Amino acid sequence: MLYTDKVLDHFTNPRNVGELEDADGIGEVGNAKCGDIMKMYIKVKDGIITDVRFKTFGCGAAVATSSIATELIVGKSIDDALKLSNKAVVEALDGLPPSKVHCSVLAEQAIKSAVTDYYTRQGIDPIPIVGEVGDCDACHH
Amino acid sequence: MEKRFIYADNAATTKVSDAVLNAMLPYFNEQYGNASSIYGMGRNAKRDLEVSREKVAKALSCDPKEIYFTSCGSEADNWAIKGVCERLAPRGKKHIITSVFEHHAVLHTCEALERQGFEVTYISIDENGIINLDELKNAIREDTAIVSIMYANNEIGTIQPIKEIAEICQEHDVIFHTDAVQAIGSVEINVKELGVDLLALSGHKIHAPKGVGALYIRKGLVLPNFIHGGAQERNKRGGTENIPAIVGLGVAMEEVTTGIPQRVENVTKLRNKLIDGILEIPHTRLNGDREKRLCGNCNISIEGIEGESILLMLDMYGICASSGSACTSGSLDPSHVMLSLGLSHEIAHGSVRFSISDETTEQDIDYILEVMPKIVNRLREMSPLWEKIIEAEG
Numbered sequence: 001m002l003y004t005d006k007v008l009d010h011f012t013n014p015r016n017v018g019e020l021e022d023a024d025g026i027g028e029v030g031n032a033k034c035g036d037i038m039k040m041y042i043k044v045k046d047g048i049i050t051d052v053r054f055k056t057f058g059c060g061a062a063v064a065t066s067s068i069a070t071e072l073i074v075g076k077s078i079d080d081a082l083k084l085s086n087k088a089v090v091e092a093l094d095g096l097p098p099s100k101v102h103c104s105v106l107a108e109q110a111i112k113s114a115v116t117d118y119y120t121r122q123g124i125d126p127i128p129i130v131g132e133v134g135d136c137d138a139c140h141h
Numbered sequence: 142m143e144k145r146f147i148y149a150d151n152a153a154t155t156k157v158s159d160a161v162l163n164a165m166l167p168y169f170n171e172q173y174g175n176a177s178s179i180y181g182m183g184r185n186a187k188r189d190l191e192v193s194r195e196k197v198a199k200a201l202s203c204d205p206k207e208i209y210f211t212s213c214g215s216e217a218d219n220w221a222i223k224g225v226c227e228r229l230a231p232r233g234k235k236h237i238i239t240s241v242f243e244h245h246a247v248l249h250t251c252e253a254l255e256r257q258g259f260e261v262t263y264i265s266i267d268e269n270g271i272i273n274l275d276e277l278k279n280a281i282r283e284d285t286a287i288v289s290i291m292y293a294n295n296e297i298g299t300i301q302p303i304k305e306i307a308e309i310c311q312e313h314d315v316i317f318h319t320d321a322v323q324a325i326g327s328v329e330i331n332v333k334e335l336g337v338d339l340l341a342l343s344g345h346k347i348h349a350p351k352g353v354g355a356l357y358i359r360k361g362l363v364l365p366n367f368i369h370g371g372a373q374e375r376n377k378r379g380g381t382e383n384i385p386a387i388v389g390l391g392v393a394m395e396e397v398t399t400g401i402p403q404r405v406e407n408v409t410k411l412r413n414k415l416i417d418g419i420l421e422i423p424h425t426r427l428n429g430d431r432e433k434r435l436c437g438n439c440n441i442s443i444e445g446i447e448g449e450s451i452l453l454m455l456d457m458y459g460i461c462a463s464s465g466s467a468c469t470s471g472s473l474d475p476s477h478v479m480l481s482l483g484l485s486h487e488i489a490h491g492s493v494r495f496s497i498s499d500e501t502t503e504q505d506i507d508y509i510l511e512v513m514p515k516i517v518n519r520l521r522e523m524s525p526l527w528e529k530i531i532e533a534e535g
Contacts, residue, residue, distance in 0.1 A: 011453055017523050032487035032526050035447055035466060035475070039525040057526035059449035059466070 003060060004094040010064035015071050018053045025121065027113025029133070030106050036062045038110040040070070044118055047077050054110070061100035065107035068092050073111055078118070081111055082130060109133055142512075146459040147505045151346075151437055152295055152323060152496035153463055158348040160396060161389045165350070168385035176382050177371065186384050193391030197355055200394040201340065202331040209356045209374045210387050214322040214343030215246035216367075217356035218289075220378075221318040221339040222250045224364035225287040226259060229316075234286035238315075240264045240272050241481040242296075246341075247289050247320055248477070264290070268483055269430035270299035277306065281313045288317045292324035292340075296465055296478040296494060297429030298438025300328060307336035316362065322346055322354075326397030327405060327435045338362050344386060349393035353386035404499050408436040411506050412497055415439045418510035422517050424530065428482060428492060439495040440465075442479075442488045445527030446520040451493045454516040460509060465492040487526065 003011075020041035030036040036058035043051035052074045054066040069089055073081040086104035090096050096104060112133045119126035148156070157165075168189075174182030176190050191205065198205040211217045226237065239251050241263045251261045262280045264272050272290060281288070288310050293300045303319055310317035318339035321330065326347050332340055339362070344353040358364055370379020416427055416439050424444035443451065448466030455462050465476030466489070474480070475489035484492075495509065521527040 008453070011450070012457060014523065028525060032490070033485075035486070035490040037525045055523050055525045055528070057445065057524040058447050060453045062447075063450060063523070 002097065003064075004096075006068075006092075006094045007061060007064040007096065010067040010093065011060040014054075014063055014067040016053050016067065016074070017055065019055065020051060020053045023053075025114040025116075025118025027110050027115070027117050027133070029109040029113050030058070030062075032057065035059065036103060036106055038062065038066050038106050040066070040110040040114040042073075042111075042114045042118060044078065047079075049073050049076055049078060049081055058103065059100070061096055061103040062106065064093060065089050065096070065103045066110065069107040069111060078115055082115060084108060084111060144459050145505075145508050147501075147508060148461050149495040149497050149501065149505070149509065150461045150463050151498040152298070152435075152494065154345045154351065155348045155498065156500070157350050157389065158393065158396060161349050161392045164392045165385040165389040168388055172384075176384060177373070186382075189388055190382055190384060193387045196391035197394045200325075200330075200398040201357055202333055203357060204360060206375075207332075207357055207360055209358060209377055210382065210390070211354045211356055211367075211378065212352055212383070213354045214320065214341050214346070215244075215354075217341035217343075217354045218244070218246040218318075218320050219250050220356055220364065220367040221341060221358075222247065222287060222289055223254065224367065225316050225318070225339070226254055227365050228363070229286040230259075234284050235259050236282050236285045237261045238264060238277065238280050238285060238288045240266060240290050242266055242270070242294055242478045243289065243291050244295055244320055244322070247291065251289070259286075266299075266481055269433075270294060270297045270428070270478075270482055271430055271433060272301055272306075274302060274305055274309065278309055281309070281315055285313070285315050288315055290317075290319060292319045292321040292328065292330075293435050294429070294478060295323050296476060296492075297440045297482070298323070298435035298496075299429040300324065300433045300435065303337065304335050310338075311336055323435060325394070326401065327437065329398075329401050332357055332359070344390040344393060347393045347397045349389040350386050353383055353390045355390065405436045408497060408499055408501070411501055411503060412436055412439055414503075415495060415497070415506050415509060416441070418506070419513055422514055426488070428479065428484070435496075437497045437501075439497070440492060442484065442492045443517055444488065444491060445524050445530050446517065447490050448492055450520050451491075451516060454520065455493075455512070458508075458512045458516075460512065463494045463496075465494065466490045 023041035024044045025042045028039045039055045041053040052070045056063050056066045086108040089104040116126040116130045174186040176186040194205045194208050197208045316338045320341045322343045338359045340357040345351040368379045428440040448464030465479040479489035
């Protein structure tokens with residue numbers, strides 16, 4: 001199995017890794033049984049994601065997709081962040097091995113999960129905006 | 142800290158030894174004759190083929206006529222199991238017994254036979270990775286054609302009670318095959334004393350090249366031809382013999398079956414240092430029996446982190462190792478060996494295997510032990526699962 005240099009770079013030097021103590025939204029997706037858990041923290045001001053952090057349990061691709069996803073959404077509006085697809089995550093990493101594509105789905109879901117938490121905290125029903133945040137489909141055995 | 146290169150994945154494959162390489166080289170472009178040819182160079186090839194067969198036979202204490210060269214260990218396993226089943230099915234024997242933690246060469250062969258109407262019983266292993274003999278005894282039936290149990294497991298290195306299994310099989314008049322790919326060179330093997338009927342081995346696990354293996358077939362046991370073709374391997378397996386590799390295998394068998402007790406003692410000492418050193422990291426566990434295990438095997442689960450990540454980090458430090466995590470098995474499930482030990486998925490995902498050899502030095506072990514805590518801390522710091530484990534501890 002071959003990882004691109006970009007994947008290895010993001011695994012070796014993950015961007016925005018850690019926690020945000022005063023996060024406005026925290027999302028967590030995946031489970032230990034499948035071998036991937038992603039937790040994402042966002043800080044939001046005037047509809048813009050001003051800061052983001054992540055923690056991930058998982059393989060190289062799981063760490064790399066989380067890392068690049070944080071780079072792709074920081075400074076963006078929530079609406080733009082919600083538009084980030086797993087495909088865009090894969091492209092930003094110059095590709096992923098087929099068996100690892102589910103990691104990019106998890107990264108997309110992690111963002112949605114964090115935004116869902118943000119809206120819930122604001123007293124706004126997140127479902128009409130974010131939709132249902134499911135687990136990575138690939139994890140359903 | 143200076144980056145080093147440490148190969149600790151000898152259960153995956155090994156470096157070809159100098160003696161093996163030197164013995165092989167002339168057969169590529171000097172003595173390249175076909176062993177079936179009539180002229181001098183062909184006769185030389187035939188002679189050296191048979192010399193190699195004698196070496197392999199001597200290493201296993203059997204007759205050269207009982208050794209058949211194959212292309213790999215998997216082929217030997219396939220031939221043994223399918224061959225016995227094909228031979229005995231007409232007599233109504235359509236039952237196979239194997240274990241849950243066999244190599245895929247055996248497991249997938251059994252599954253293929255299941256699809257052809259054979260019935261397979263999978264013997265479980267205990268929490269230490271040793272098969273349950275009573276379960277085996279109870280599983281044997283009138284229609285059992287073959288029992289196939291590995292000599293030593295490739296992931297956790299546990300050594301199975303092969304002699305006892307052979308005795309049980311003899312009592313019940315059932316053919317016994319063992320996949321000894323991992324055991325050769327780490328255990329003294331005398332097939333006659335052991336009482337096995339079939340034994341598979343592979344070259345590249347014992348410092349011979351990839352692409353060669355052998356099957357021991359006890360005299361008196363006749364298997365159907367495996368590859369239809371020329372008269373090679375006494376008509377049983379067609380295909381021009383891979384003379385360079387077979388010569389290499391002969392030399393390797395000689396090398397690795399010489400001085401086993403001393404080598405096992407030396408490697409075990411280093412291996413134990415490695416195990417004890419890694420187990421000092423909190424929330425870790427050794428997988429597989431500590432005593433009944435191959436001298437070079439160290440398989441440890443590290444809670445809160447995932448195996449492939451550990452391997453990628455080890456690689457950054459120049460260390461080659463392997464893992465039973467899902468991400469390295471190419472599926473979403475961790476390895477069947479880890480799960481058959483009764484480990485939870487999350488513990489199985491965090492397994493890492495170091496398999497050292499007699500070329501491993503104390504400095505290598507020190508380096509691994511210096512690097513491992515750094516890797517574990519770094520991955521745990523970014524792991525939400527580790528966060529949960531620590532929280533649960535209070």
